[in-house]
Amino acid sequence: MSSWSLWPWPFFEERHRDLAARVGAWSCPVDGEVHEAELGEACRAIARSLGAGGFLDCVVPREGEKVDVRAVCVAREAISYTSVLADNVIAMQGIGTGALWLHGTPEQKDAYLDPVRRGERIAAFALTEPGAGSDVASITTTARRDGGDYVLDGGKTFISNAPFADHYIVVARTGEAPGARGLTAFIVDAGTPGMVAGDPIHLMAPHPLAPLTFENCRVPAANVIGEPGKGFGIAMATFDIFRTSVGAACVGMARRAMHETLARMRERRLFNATMAEIPGVQTKLADMSIDLDLAALAVYRAAWVKDTTGGRCSREVSIAKFAGTEAAGRIIDAAVQLWGGLGVTRGSVVEQLYREVRPARLYEGASEVQKLVIARNLIAGA
Known part of the structure; x- marks a missing residue:
């Protein structure tokens, strides 16, 4: 990455300049534009490399640490200069865990964050629906309580890292109140019965993307992130x-x-x-x-x-x-x-x-x- 006059600006501390130098020297393991059939493998290789370099720490902060937004921005700027696909990887590792490191239980954090931070597991965030893009309050995917579980039904679309992510943060309607006040965030592991990824969605530039369908998809109540009915605030905080x-x-x-x-x-x-x-x-x-x-x-x-x-x-x-x-x-x-x-x-x-x-x-x-x-x-x- 070429240097430029931004780094002396007063927004930054020495740690940000050090990070810019380290990420700028990082070599992406995937060269050139990736064929869509190879996106999953390419994203996993990039995640492992970013994890080995310690760069995923920026987007998946450790217990007791706050996210440094300037560091996130410095890392993404430097990475996107080299590879937009690699930028997608670091961004989704953060977005697909943000609800957890902001609002997760100690057990949820222990189970999910370290492997994502090391680049060993791929994270995803499932919010957008065919009829609810920018209007999050119009989400129609439902999650009804059934004993110790929730049962999800509905569909999501334009989900980055589908179908190869290892877990998805899914926002669904639990109905505590109308509109945005009746949504809840869940962890849904890959391979959970009832969750099916559709055919890849082909964009103008290669990007891992697919729809998800939920049909009688049973998720333990322990997989609720934060409180039921607070999913909108959790998504917006991310x-x-x-x-x-x-x-x-x-x-x-x-x-x-x-x-x-x-x-x-x-x-x-x-x-x-x-x-x-x-x-x-x-x-x-x-x-x-x-x-x-x-x-x-x-x-x-x-x-x-x-x-x-x-x-x-x-x-x-x-x-x-x-x-x-x-x-x-x-x-x-x-x-x-x-x-x-x-x-x-x-x-x-x-x-x-x-x-x-x-x-x-x-x-x-x-x-x-x-x-x-x-x-x-x-x-x-x-």
């Missing part, structure tokens, strides 16, 4: 940490596109000059650089606020997610334009980044949802 880091991952992708484009503009000649000497190209590069720094400022401001206040910080988090993903989309689009025909040639760096960055404006809350959060926060505080 996203409040990881939404900021989505922006950071996009900053890493955009920075890779920026560096690759600078190198190409210095080498490629057009009208008897390098493209870097053309004023129109220079202004485009300046736009990309401004977007990149402003996005990074929004991301690391939010991470710093979260770390130093410990509160929800929903407005700052939504600004970070929105700014990071939208700016990265503009930066990488500009890179494709400057690269010309090679920019849309399958296999070029910027073409792959173009496909990989686009979903970020949708998952973990679409850009439009982030605007609503920002506006409502402003109105409530006016």
